[in-house]
Amino acid sequence: MTAISTTPPSISMDSLVERLKQHLPDARLVTDPLRRLAYGTDASFYRLVPSLVVRPQTEQELRFVVEACREGHWPMTFRAAGTSLSGQAITDGVLIQLGRGWRGAEVLDNGARIDLQPAVIGARANELLAPFDRKIGPDPASIASCMIGGIAANNASGMCCGTAQNTYMTLDSIRVVLLDGAVLDTADTASVEAFRKSHAVLLDGLERLAAGVRTDVELAKRIRHKYRLKNTTGYALNSLLDYRDGVDILAHLMIGSEGTLGCITRITYHTVPEPPRRAAAMIFFPDLGSACRATIALKGTGVAAVELMDRAGLRAVERQPGMPEHLRDLPSGATALLVDVREQDGDTLAARIDDVNQALEGIMTLEPVTFTEDPVSYALYWKVRKGLFPAVGAVRDLGTTVIIEDVAFPIERLEEGVAALTAAFKRHGYDDALLFGHALEGNLHFVFPQGFERAGEKERYQALMADVAQLVAVEFGGSLKAEHGTGRNMAPFVELEWGKEAYDLMWQIKALFDADHLLNPEVMLTRNPTLHLENLKPLPEADAIVDRCIECGFCEAVCPSRELTLTPRQRIVLARERARLANLEQPTDADRERSEAFGRTALYDIDTSCAADGMCGTRCPVGINTGELVLAMREERHVGKQQLARRIGRHFSGVTRVARSGLRGASVARAVIGDRLMATASQGLHRVSNKRIPQWIPSIPAAAPIRVLSSVAQVGEGRDPVVYFPSCATRVFGADKRDSSARAVMEVVLALLDKAGYDVIIPEMPGHLCCGMPFSSKGMVNEATHKARELNRELLAASHNGRVPILFDTSPCSQQVEQHLDARLKIQEPVAFAHDYLLPRLDIAPVESKVAVHVTCSSHRKGLTEAFIALARACAKDVVVPEDISCCGFAGDKGLRVPELTASSLQDLAGQVVGCEFGVSNSRTCEMGMTEHSGLTYHSILELLDRASQPRGANS
Incomplete structure (x- = not known):
């Protein structure tokens, strides 16, 4: 064991596992060596492999796990999303993951507060608050992925958060589990009173430490100075000055404690306003110094954010798609400030922009200052800023990692601090370091690639960190960790930053909560001066x-x-x-x-x-796209099956006929023996065949009526032509037999196109054609390419060499073919075509039904999410979009061959669509999976459009 503890574990891991099995199922006690490695990896450049991964789903289970580990003297680490950058979410002890079961969220007081469990993703909290024009205060760049547990445990902030809106400052109440299994809920009077009696020693100890700090003038002054800045180095010693009551001190000490004092199981935030009007300007200065002076001038103007980007950072992103062309022409020392202004109305926004312009008078800029409210330009500016960190990751040498550190200088010393930092990089040979960050708070990130394999590299990194720590913490009185948390990376430098007296105070706090150092040991505090150089992640x-x-x-x-x-x-x-x-x-x-x-x-x-x-x-x-790696592995593994794939591809029409015959046979069997026996028999065959035989599920529909394609008439003067290509999925799978009003997708598409005034052209040999996805998804790339070329040939003929648009009725197929077909072909995805071309040609009367919407992964990838939802809302008065379900997991035939994948992905769906009458999507197989796990019948969104529409002028 590398984690410090006063004594080694008193029981073996096998014994601990056996005890935990008393209350947790085997599936949530992970002992497999590969999964332990995988689950134990976080975003930092450190690696420890947990001895056990435990996934409790209730607070009762969590308390049992904590008590068992404590009694067995096993160190433990609490983990949410694992996006931490400083090594605070890894362990070689017991890793306790809080995921499923910890996603509760409740908006309170019309958005003034929000109650959250630790596995709620930060962006999800803001989605819930958006209708109230509110948000949570912390806004880390990883907010779309990181979870509330980590945001609170690291006291994460972000671009607009500053020091006034972080978790510490916006905390309303908190619920925690301590090392002895005790629960304190500061929102519950009974819980607080019971805790005062049961934990009087702990609370008295905290109050005694607070009293000592208040009488120590120099220490109190130092603490106030440190929290004038962004600061997450060490424990929140400001709680000892801000509060006198032990419960209040405890609650605020938990914020930023990185799981070393206990586990946060619920937190209630005071929310902050989210103004609806926004404007931004990308302002270019001739050098870093002038940009820093401009930042100081902007400090009192009320701007929402000022993001600094040095020339090296801008150079790293200047050639990426979508970047402004003029970035390439900037002089070598140029520095940019992204200035963001947010207000409730246009007049106030304009006044705020005037304040910015006045503040910058007399400071040289390379271009005139121009603010924009245009959403595209606004998004582009932030894309430049947010692309800096990953840009280094994309171009680094193989075998190296990307190190990102964040420091904070007193704002009045920002210019000289930046100059000193830049000089340190050059002194140690880090000429490729990028400098950017939240300049308004003096908070700067520096990013550089770092290898540790070559001789001397570890020593070079150590020398840099020692130099940076000295100049930031000692010479400038700044923070070594402004918002990323102390972790393992900065733990050896906490005493240097805070001084011995404050550092000893932190150890006393740790001893009050965890005298044996079982909670996330070696994180935050350590006696090991080289901890930051150990357990480095191999890449x-x-x-x-x-x-x-x-x-x-x-x-x-x-x-x-x-x-x-x-x-x-x-x-x-x-x-x-x-x-x-x-x-x-x-x-x-x-x-x-x-x-x-x-x-x-x-x-x-x-x-x-x-x-x-x-x-x-x-x-x-x-x-x-990690799926590409998996597909490459499948191609390598299936190299011996290419001949079989070729035979299937050459006789594809016959294969789909056989599939339809199988569906008709299944329908007969289902009518005879019923769903239950049918499912039982199918599961048995699926199991004994080692999953080679697909598993039947009740949502499998009837066979598609392929004959409808032969009934298409090409008539109509003045009607626009469109080529319609029905996917193999819609040529095989028809309507759900349990919904008498449902129709096959092909029938719906033909009816809609006729209603909208289109003449339909069907390619030759439609039953034989395929986009190639069924083959490429199994790694049979050669046949996938052959089928795509076949389809290309026939679509060129049908569309008169691309003069006529081509409608695909299934979204994944339209995406699959884009990289293979002739550039002249105008491929239309079903949602985009319906939204852009069908809606304007039809009279819409939205249906009264409450409709659930599933946006397929291919539509997400094509940027059609908003168009999909807008189309649904045009056709139905009440639309529900379930949260946290981006891909249904059906993935072609995975839903039949690996049904547990779809079941896992959609396990929360049914509870989110209660009250809906039916659902819509744009992939026939996805609709089957959604039907199976929702209690609803899912149709093509084109069927919803057909139900809600009439030909233009039909009712006039």
Whole structure:
């Protein structure tokens, strides 16, 4: 064990596991060596492999786990999203993950407060508050991925948060579980009174420390100075000055304590206003000094944010898609400030912009200052800013990591502090370091690639950190950690920053809560001066598709297998581990154990359970689609099946006929023996065939009426032509038999196109054509390419070489073909076509029904989410979009071959669509999965449009 503790564990891990099985199922006690490695990885550049991963789902279970670990003397670490950057979410003891079961959220007092459990994603909290024009105060850049537990435990802030709106300052109440299993809920009077009696020693100790601080003039002065700045180094000693009551002190000490004092199980925030009017300006200065002077001038103007970006940072993003062309022409010393202004109305916004212009008078800029409210330009400015950190990750050398540190200078010394920091980078050979950050608070991030494998690199990094710590903390009286938390990376420097007296005070606080150092040991406080140089994460070359991954975890929130097996980040971790193990000359016992596990369980975890939907790429800051890695693995594994794929592709029309015959047969059997026996028999066959035989589910529809395609008439003077290509899924799967009003997608599309005044052209051999996705998704790339070329040929003919638009009725197919078809072809995705072309040609009378909407992963990836929801809202008066369900996990036939993937992805769906009459999507297979797990029948969104529409002028 590398984690410090006064004594080693008193019971074995096997004994601990057996005890935990008394209250938790085996599935939530993770002992598999590969999953422990994968689950134990966070966004930092450190790695420890937990001895056990536990996933409690209730507070009662959590208390039992904590008590069992305490009694067995096993160190434990609490974990939410694992997006922490400083090594505070890893352990080689017991990792306690708070995920499912910890996502409760309730808006209070018309948005003035919000009550949240630790696994709620920060952006989700803001979505709930948006109707009230409110938000939570903290706004970290990772807010779309990080969770409330981590936001509070790190006292994370962000770009607009400053020091006034972080969790410490906006805390209303908190509920915590301590090391002895005790629960304190500061919102519950009875809980507080009971705690005062049971934990009088703890509360008296805190009050005694607070009294001592108040009488120590120099220490009190130092504490006040430190929290004038952004500061997350060490414990929140300001609580000892801000509060006298032990309960209040305890509540605020928990904020920023990084799980070293207890576990936060609920927190209630006072929310802050979210003004609806916004404007931003990207202002360019000739050098860093003038940008710093401008920042100081802007401090009193009431701007929402001032983000500094040095020339190296701008150079890192200047050639990325969508970046302004003039970034490339800036002089070598140029520095940008992104100034953001937010107000309730236009007049106040204009006045605030005038304040900014007046403040900047006399300070040289390279271009005139121009603010914009245009949403596209506004988003582009922030894209530049947010792209700086990942830009380094994308271009770093293989085998290196990306280190990001955040420091804070007193704002009045920002210019000289930046100059000193820049000089330190050059002094130690870090010429490629980027400097950017929240300049309005004196909070700057510096980012650079760092390798530790070559001789001398660890020493160079150590020298840099020692130099930076001295100049920031001692010479400038700043903060070594402004918002990322102390973690392991800065723990050896806490005493340097705070001084011995304050540091000893922190150890006394730790002893009051956790005398044996069982809660996240070595985080925040350490006696090990080289801790920040130990347990460094290996990053071997694994595959060009994923080698740029910085393991930030932003991808995890949208992965359908995140609670079943692995997330994209975790799949990459294991791909890297396989590469590392392959090159070892002297493996350890742990290495050999993981090597054996790769042959035993990795195929299912890494490949079989991956939907390969590409949603991870939409969240990845460097654009990695981990599904591409999985597809490449499938291609390699299925190299011997290419001939079979070729036979299927050459006889595709016959294959789809057989599939329709199978559906008709299944319908007969279902009518005879009923759903229950049908499902039982199917599950048995699926199991004994080792999942080779697909599992029947009740939502499997009737066979599609392919004959409708032959009845299309091409007539009508003045009617616009459109080519309609029905996907193989809609040619096989018809309407849900349990809904008598439902029709097959092909019937709906033809009716809609006729109603909107289109003449329909069907390509030749429609039954034989395919976009290639059924083959590419299984790694049979050659046949997928062949089918795409076939389709390309026929669509060129049908569309008169691209002169006629081509409508696909299934979103995933339209995305699949874009990279393969002739550029002249005008491919239309069903939602985009319906929103842009059908709506204007139809009279709409929205249906009275309450409708659930599922935006498929392909529509998300094509940027059609808003258009999808807008189309649904045009056609129905009440629309519900379930939260946290980005991909249904059906993934072609995964819902039949790996049904547990869809079940896991959609496990929370039914509770979110209560009261809806039906659902809509734009993929026939996705609709089957959603139907199976919602209690509703899902249709194509085109069917909703058909129900709500009439030909233009029909009722006039």
